[in-house]
Amino acid sequence: MTADRQPHPLAAGLLPANWDEGTPDPGRLAPEHAAHVGELQRAGADLAAFFARAANGLAAAADLPELDERHTTLLGRERGHVTLALGDLPHVPLEERKRLGRAYNLAKRWLGELEAAQRRALEQEREARGAGMLDVTLPGRRPWVGHRHVLAQIREELLDLFHGLGYSVYTSPEVEHEAYNFGKLNFPPDHPARDAHDTYFVSDTRLLRTHTSPGWVRAMEERRPPLRLVFPGRVYRAEQVDASHMDQFHQVDGLFVARDVSMADLKGTLNTFARSILGAGVRTRMIPIYFPFVEPGAQLDASCVNCAGEGRTRGPDGERRCAVCKGSGWLELLGAGMVHPNVFRAVGYDPEEVTGFAFGMGLERIAMVRHGIPEIRLFLENDMRFLSQF
Numbered sequence: 001m002t003a004d005r006q007p008h009p010l011a012a013g014l015l016p017a018n019w020d021e022g023t024p025d026p027g028r029l030a031p032e033h034a035a036h037v038g039e040l041q042r043a044g045a046d047l048a049a050f051f052a053r054a055a056n057g058l059a060a061a062a063d064l065p066e067l068d069e070r071h072t073t074l075l076g077r078e079r080g081h082v083t084l085a086l087g088d089l090p091h092v093p094l095e096e097r098k099r100l101g102r103a104y105n106l107a108k109r110w111l112g113e114l115e116a117a118q119r120r121a122l123e124q125e126r127e128a129r130g131a132g133m134l135d136v137t138l139p140g141r142r143p144w145v146g147h148r149h150v151l152a153q154i155r156e157e158l159l160d161l162f163h164g165l166g167y168s169v170y171t172s173p174e175v176e177h178e179a180y181n182f183g184k185l186n187f188p189p190d191h192p193a194r195d196a197h198d199t200y201f202v203s204d205t206r207l208l209r210t211h212t213s214p215g216w217v218r219a220m221e222e223r224r225p226p227l228r229l230v231f232p233g234r235v236y237r238a239e240q241v242d243a244s245h246m247d248q249f250h251q252v253d254g255l256f257v258a259r260d261v262s263m264a265d266l267k268g269t270l271n272t273f274a275r276s277i278l279g280a281g282v283r284t285r286m287i288p289i290y291f292p293f294v295e296p297g298a299q300l301d302a303s304c305v306n307c308a309g310e311g312r313t314r315g316p317d318g319e320r321r322c323a324v325c326k327g328s329g330w331l332e333l334l335g336a337g338m339v340h341p342n343v344f345r346a347v348g349y350d351p352e353e354v355t356g357f358a359f360g361m362g363l364e365r366i367a368m369v370r371h372g373i374p375e376i377r378l379f380l381e382n383d384m385r386f387l388s389q390f
């Protein structure tokens, strides 16, 4: 600290006299302006005069560049008068320092507020002026266009693929008879297989369908074999909602009924599907699993897209269990199987004459596996930050 150094004094003379010209009205920007001047007056007439002229200058700034320039003169980080005065406070004799420091800080805050208010006023003025004008030289504004929801994209892709394999689309009701959702699909009335299909009943015998498989029954009752159909649609279940369960989701079933359809045909079809959706390098496996409407029933798994089936991933902090497949190397894709003879009987087909395979998949599940989406609820939330990624 040097004793001979003169602290930067704040006085009106530092500022151009023309800042006072015209009739600037800082009170328009800050109703308490007069009281502020009064308060600074108690710290010194020079300071009060400086503040009054500074405020006038801000209020009279004619446009944003002028306002910027005046703001820099007053509060600029390096050479602003108020900044310099504050920086020199250590050179002010101790007995005055506290009083002056408080006054400078008040002046700084109030000038900052005036500047912000004048900025808003100028911006509004500019907008109001621009609103009535048409600048024909501006490039056109491209209208915002949306795109298909990620599930709709996957559905279209799947329907396209199966169309190529000779399948046509069959749609059936979302409010379904119990007989179609369960009975004719060979779910006995009190069978535990119904537990996984808890749903919402709209009457004693009508319910929100729990899968798209009832579509096969309707199609087979209406038509004679051979049949090659896909059944896309929304399904419902009374689920406790969590990261992988929702009470509504989407499925696509497929059904192929003819003479001598075999499990090998099913396997070939499912492998074609898996390679098309997950890439040519994907490996698959079928494991036995129970569904009432097929025999044998199978689950199709694909090698994990995250770890390429290894069950482990390597990162900067070493090797760890793959978080996507939980270390198994496999991801469950869908259910499938050979249509159960009881289902053929229920629709009036002769199981000695025809055979068939069927498969059913959840669209959300396929999308999650394909894109590594960890949370099923994202599909329904309509958050653009999620949807615009696909």
Ligand code: DAH
Pocket: 210, 211, 212, 213, 253, 254, 291, 294, 334, 335, 336, 337, 357, 358, 359, 360, 361
């Ligand atoms: N409908 C079954 C479900 O939602 C899935 C399913 C399994 C469909 C096997 C099929 C199939 O077509 O053959 O749990």
